[in-house]
Amino acid sequence: MIRTSAARFALIAYAALTVVFTLPLGLHLGDRLPHDAGDPLFLTWGLWWNARTVPLTTAWWNPPAFFPMTGALALSDHLLGLVPMTSSVQWLGGSPVLAYNVAFLLSFLLAGFCTFLLCRELTGRADVAFVAGLLFAFNPYRWSMVSHLQLLVAFWMPLALFASHRFLATGATRWALLFAGAWLLQGLSNGYMLVFFSLVVIAWVLWFVPWRREPRRGLVLLGSLVVAAGLLAPILAGYSTIQTREGLSRSIDEIDFYGADVAGLITPSSITTVYPNWHPWPTSEENLFPGVVLLGLSAVLVWWAIRQPVERDRWRPGTVGLSVIGLTFVAIAVSVWILGPWSVRAGPLRVGAAQTHKPLMIAFIAWCLAALTSRRMRDAWHHRSPLVFHALGALACYILSWGLRPRLFGAPWLYFGPYSLLMHFPGLRELRVPARVWLPGVLLLTVAAALALARILPDDRRKRRAAIAALIVAALVDGASIPLPLASLPALSPLDGVPMQAAVLELPLGELSRDISAMYRGTWHDRPVVNGYSGYMPRHYEVLRHALADGDFDVVLELARHRPVTLAVAKDYASEDLLAWITTHPDVRPLEHASHGTRMFVVPLQPTPPPVDARAIRPVNVTASVMVDAARRIADGDLTTRWDTHRAQHAGDTVILDAGRAIAVRGVALALGEFATDYPRNLEVSLSTDGTTWTQAWGGRIAALALRGALVRPTESQIRIAFAPQIARFVRLRTLTDHSIYYWSIAEAWLLE
Incomplete structure (x- = not known):
């Protein structure tokens, strides 16, 4: 009864805090979007499409954007993991904007509650678990993702870990099914977490499953994952086929650009209330700051771990040797930093150093190996320590977030990042932003902090309650973002007189906000849209964009070979080339109707050119x-x-x-x-x-x-x-x-x- 009432209180508290922390969104659920009208508006379009089509059908793969391209859905996340929250709202008569905002609010509420369930399971304490739920749900790092709903919907991760621990404790099949279902829905919500959280799950299975004593439970967990992965297979195959056909891939430079700076851990999101807007990095993806409270608890965790006694055993030359190698190469790096490049020749041998990041790379590897082979680590592995697992997992995620070439305040400090090793695995080459691996890292760090907190809280009830109350207040201040900026929706232009079969091309094309607005207007007028925005830009769209920028409007006739095209020309788009092109094509018909200054023209269906039959x-x-x-x-x-x-x-x-x-x-x-x-x-x-x-x-x-x-x-x-x-x-x-x-x-x- 106590456990149920504590969970009910936590759920209500997280719901109330979600409403307060997102004010004034609750007053504008149907006519505003949180933060901006960029990615949120694009994702709103995606939620609309999922609500009106059946997944994996031909229609689903071909949303009305980037016309006349086929398979445009594979250019971005499909968002199927959000369908239970968003499609139901729309099926009941709500708008796509309302559906987006409902999912946005639930992402905070459920992130807190699922983290509460996980940490209560591991610590046995509801008060500590409640603090942990606050720290994850309203974490400053999560606020940096405020425009990316598919990343905010991260509550399936703590739910999956909670279910996995319950399964090991009870052996009940329902927990294995919940574990696999939560993993599946997390992967269906966001491609990044499909890969990054799967790494956490693999490590969890290796660490916690007692393979020698009860291998059956491990096999049941793996079997449930295999079944869930089988449900993903048709989607992954469709993505692979379409992206291969389109020749889409990520360049190494692009992936390297989106790695986080090592110092990103101390740079907060600009949307938080209490922290200064210090943003020295090229992208907001590098703001890894998880809050003062979580960093403080992490420091306490390190201090506590150092003070723990460890059983001494015989001298391990491997561990000591690795430590000495690390110190040696740090000394070499420091010498280069102080003296500059140097070299020493002794007969035929030449020893020297010209850069700091290469010796630091060797030192980093040596110290990692020394830590992993230490007595403390072997004891933690032997006892399947949850605290060590979550702390090490958080550290690993932080290191991986550095990307391909780690930087410290913009300067390279390691020759290559451990993330480079992951590039050899399928799917990793298609993930543009290595920094996002820090999201599961924040969850793991939160759980580690909860485990440490449960151990160091005083036994005295009054002091313990005072400490918990202080942490709750600190967590609320840490994660405050009041008021939440809201964005207005684009104007909807009537298309009277426009044929239903005509595709709509809004000019100018190629500007992010205008293209996303054109896609959103497509949810209203229900016609194919030539404009588009996505994680990938298809090659035909780049050609179209540059041709229109060059004033070559014959590309519109090429589009019209597929179906008639309606040109919706913005009032601030003054193109003499366009007007001259229209006057030389008498079959381009102007429409009398105009809205918000938009001029409209209809280009009729053009004949298909005969094929070039030649060798x-x-x-x-x-x-x-x-x-x-x-x-x-x-x-x-x-x-x-x-x-x-x-x-x-x-x-x-x-x-x-x-x-x-x-x-x-x-x-x-x-x-x-x-x-x-x-x-x-x-x-x-x-x-x-x-x-x-x-x-x-x-x-x-x-x-x-x-x-x-x-x-x-x-x-x-x-x-x-x-x-x-x-x-x-x-x-x-x-x-x-x-x-x-x-x-x-x-x-x-x-x-x-």
Whole structure:
């Protein structure tokens, strides 16, 4: 009865605090979004789509954004783990915005309550567990994720760990099922936690399961996970297929950029009330500060651990030797920092150091190995210590959050980060932000702090209550964010007179806030939207964005080959190129209706061009006016290599393809590969039989053809130019205009016969 009443009190208290800490959101649940109208509005669109489609169907994989691309859902998180909270709200008549805000509020309430259940299970104390729930639910680090609902929904993690401990204690199958279900729903909520929390689960199973005494329980847990993972398999397969087809991947530089600075542990989120807005890092992802209370409890934990007696055993030369190696290389790093690069030669041997981060890397590895082989660690492993497991897990998550090349105040201090080792595992290469591994780390640190607190609280009831009360007040001050900034919703523009089958293209395209607003308006007018925003940008969208920025509106006609297109032109978008393009296309019909100054035009369905039925012939020789030595890459059969101008393209840049013999040339194909935006803006194609006398066969702007190629086969992004057949041996490609930024690149080229 006491346990039930304590849980009820905790649930009510967390609910009340959630309402207070998110004020004034509770007064605007249907017409405002927390913090900003960027990612929250985008996620609102995703929740709307999940509520109106059946998962894993063809329709579900093809949401109405990035038209005419198929499979656009695989560009970002699918958010299926939020469906129980958000789709039910919408099915009962609530708006997508209301559904988002309900999930937002529940993410704090349930994070606190599930952490309470976990810590009460481990400590046996409701008061300590209540403090732990506060520390995790309203942690300053979680406030730094206020725009990322899929990361805020992290309560499945403590629930899964709670269920796993209950299963080991009781052996009841229902706890194993809850464990697997919570793990599954956490993975369905966010791809990052699918991977990062799975690492925690694997470590938990290895640490806590008594494999020698009761292997059956471990096998039941693993079996339940296998079944849950099987439910994920169709989704993961769909993501893999679509992203491979689109040629999408993360670059090493991109992943490195989103690693956290080591000093991120002391930089708080700008949204917290009591801490200064000190943000020295390039991205908010590096604000790892978990609050003064949690850091203070962690310091107490370290102090307590050091003071614990340890049974002495025989001298372990391995541990001592590793410690000495670590000290030696720290001394080397310090010498470089003080004296600069140095070297000493003794006969044929030369010893020296030029940088600090390499010797520090060796010292770091040596000390980690020394700690793991110490007597204290062996005792902790033997006794399956929950305190040591959660403390070590938190430390490991913090170290992994440094990413590929750890930095200290922006300067490299280790040669490579331990996260680099994870890059060899499937799925890790697609995660852009290593810093987010700190989220399960904060949970583990909270649990470790609760375990330590339960041990050090005084036995005297009055003193214990005073200490708990002080910690509650400190935790509330630590996690306060009042008032919570709110964002207004974009205006909804009526589309009277616009055909239902027409796709909507809002101009200007490519600005984050406008693209997300266009997607949100799509939830209202229920038409396909050309604009889009996601974790990945598909190649066709980059081509479209740059073409429109260059004033090449023929790409709109290419879009209209799939279905009619409605242009919704913002009142502040003054483009003379657009107006000139409209006047030269009389079939582009203006609409009388306008809303909020938006002008609208309808581009009718355009005819589909006949396919180019020709045989592709690889040139036997290629020459270029610039980057001469690289021209051979155009015909090397490798899409990952390229020839490029190595500067912004200029009028007169020339490439000549030699077929080796006279053939009936009826076109040319240029594959851009991953460099889809490096297409020639205006190109002339000329033919010759002798390489001296040239006859122009084709000329014009290329953007529409580049868009078509990026849509048909994104990994190649092939531009196919067709013209009347002519006998020729040589094909000359020459640019006719300059561009201020982009190269001209060719990965592969073929003559079409």
